[in-house]
Amino acid sequence: MHLELETKRLLLRPLELSDADAMFTMDANPNVHKYLWQKPAQNIEESIKVIEYVHRQYKENNIGRYATILKETGEFIGWTGIKFVNDLVENGNTNFYDYGYRLSESFWNKGYATEATKFWLDYGFNQMNIEKMNAYTHAENGASNHILEKCGMKFMEKYVAEDGINWKWWQMINNKK
Structure with a gap:
């Protein structure tokens, strides 16, 4: 892929x-993993x-x-984008498009996650013609929950994952389809 x-x-x-060093630095930070299963990279x-992968x-x-x-x-500063989830089940779902992001802590609270989220939702709906986009966040991750809501995703439900953690399931429907 060269897009x-x-x-x-x-x-x-x-x-x-060549992104591995910067990605490791980001993923080794316990603060980055506070709402991601609390397993920083070793x-x-x-x-x-x-x-x-x-x-x-x-x-x-x-x-x-x-x-x-x-x-x-x-x-x-991190990674953002759309993933087609077909290798696991999340909240009873598989074979779905998922939007997600992870940024290094020094780039939080600067609007980058919101900017990327708006771009990827637009790209997914208007370039890829995705019918519905999903996302899931730790229920207590106020910043990410706020960003998804601000960018037009709708909170659908809370669910408890296999590890006992409470998550929020988000969704946005392509109104142009």
Whole structure:
């Protein structure tokens, strides 16, 4: 996949193995994992495996999470994007499009997650013609829940995952279909 996209402040491109160091730094931070099963990365091999997994998604599903780069500095700030979930069941669902993001803590509260979310929802509906986009967030992650709501996703229900954690299920329907 060689598709490069951009917003006003962000470059969005497929993840590359060269992103592994920055991704590991992000995923090793316990604050980043507060609402993500609280399992920070322990070594760079974990980040490499994630990138390899995403590369398989690009090949199999023609979409996956993208490296998100700050235009002004060229810094990797995290990943954002659409994923086709067909290898697990979440809230009783499989074979669905999921929007998600993860940013390094130093880039929180600057509007980047909102900017990327608006872009990817528009891209999914208008370029990919997705009928419905889903997302799920930790029930207590106020910032991410706020961003999804602000960007037009509708809260559908709370559910308890297999690990006993409360999550929120979000959805947005493509009104142009």
